[in-house]
Amino acid sequence: MTTKLDGKKLSNEIKEELKERVRCLQDKGITPCLAVVLVGDDPASQVYIRNKKRAAQKVGVKTLDNVLPASTSENEIIDLIYSLNNDPQVHGILVQLPLPQGINEDRVIQAILPSKDVDGFHPQNIGKLFMNKGELAPCTPNGIMHLLAKYDIQLDGKRVVIVGRSKIVGMPMIAMMLNANATVTVTHSHTQNLKEITREADVVIVAVGKAEFLTGDYFKPSAVVIDVGMNRNEAGKLVGDVEAASTADKVAFMTPVPGGVGPMTIAMLLKQTIEIAERSI
Ligand SMILES: Nc1nc2c(c(=O)[nH]1)N[C@@H](CN(C=O)c1ccc(C(=O)N[C@@H](CCC(=O)O)C(=O)O)cc1)CN2
Numbered sequence: 581m582t583t584k585l586d587g588k589k590l591s592n593e594i595k596e597e598l599k600e601r602v603r604c605l606q607d608k609g610i611t612p613c614l615a616v617v618l619v620g621d622d623p624a625s626q627v628y629i630r631n632k633k634r635a636a637q638k639v640g641v642k643t644l645d646n647v648l649p650a651s652t653s654e655n656e657i658i659d660l661i662y663s664l665n666n667d668p669q670v671h672g673i674l675v676q677l678p679l680p681q682g683i684n685e686d687r688v689i690q691a692i693l694p695s696k697d698v699d700g701f702h703p704q705n706i707g708k709l710f711m712n713k714g715e716l717a718p719c720t721p722n723g724i725m726h727l728l729a730k731y732d733i734q735l736d737g738k739r740v741v742i743v744g745r746s747k748i749v750g751m752p753m754i755a756m757m758l759n760a761n762a763t764v765t766v767t768h769s770h771t772q773n774l775k776e777i778t779r780e781a782d783v784v785i786v787a788v789g790k791a792e793f794l795t796g797d798y799f800k801p802s803a804v805v806i807d808v809g810m811n812r813n814e815a816g817k818l819v820g821d822v823e824a825a826s827t828a829d830k831v832a833f834m835t836p837v838p839g840g841v842g843p844m845t846i847a848m849l850l851k852q853t854i855e856i857a858e859r860s861i
């Protein structure tokens with residue numbers, strides 16, 4: 581029997597706790613505020629921003645919208661970020677990724693004041709994370725760590741395999757797993773004999789962005805499988821990077837798609853916005 585790692589349920593529990601923390605801040609005259617920067621008209625990004633704003637509203641985090649056309653120049657985006665850096669009412673700044681083609685994502689992220697970098701993507705925050713001194717961490721891997729802790733999944737000494745090395749998930753996940761004393765292997769598009777590697781793993785984190793890329797035979801029966809993927813299959817159905825039909829009921833723990841990692845990402849974003857506001861007291 582496979583235990584479902586229910587990110588939707590845990591994210592709702594976290595949001596309830598966050599409401600209380602927002603009430604405490606409001607008693608001190610502080611409203612946590614998240615500035616959202618969305619450039620262009622990528623439909624998926626528009627959905628994610630809508631979901632983030634809705635969740636923020638539910639817990640009492642104020643959002644400031646900055647929606648810019650795809651034609652906006654890199655310098656204009658950076659100037660906007662500088663003005664948000666200097667705005668004392670703004671606690672967190674979120675730049676929705678991906679940015680339109682031609683915009684240098686690294687330059688834009690580096691313009692964010694590290695103390696307001698609620699997504700934890702600034703090199704200073706990534707560096708601190710690798711030194712196990714992180715304060716603001718990328719939300720998806722952070723959400724995965726919270727989900728594993730909720731289900732008492734031990735990481736110390738365990739073999740963790742990360743499939744994918746993106747800046748948003750795979751790379752920061754390496755640091756978090758090392759900080760948890762796991763033995764970490766990172767695999768990517770150049771990796772040979774992937775199945776031999778994943779079959780040895782106690783925990784497999786899959787973030788490759790390819791629909792149903794890994795099937796049940798990639799995992800041992802006691803494995804914990806974390807599926808970060810969100811893809812539309814040919815029938816238009818939302819599916820992960822792991823084939824659920826051949827994997828569910830075969831492994832020990834698994835995240836569903838949807839309802840696994842995704843909601844945890846949003847809960848972590850709100851949690852970190854509130855933490856920045858709490859530090860301002
Ligand atoms: N600045 C950022 N950009 C991006 C991030 C990020 O963390 N920061 N991550 C992804 C997209 N993302 C958040 O931005 C995100 C994606 C999906 C979900 C989510 O809740 N998914 C649901 C399903 C939603 C659906 O039905 O379509 C789920 O998994 O249950 C949350 C956040 C790239 N960009």
Ligand SMILES: [Mg+2]
Binds near residue numbers: 841
């Ligand atoms: Mg999910």
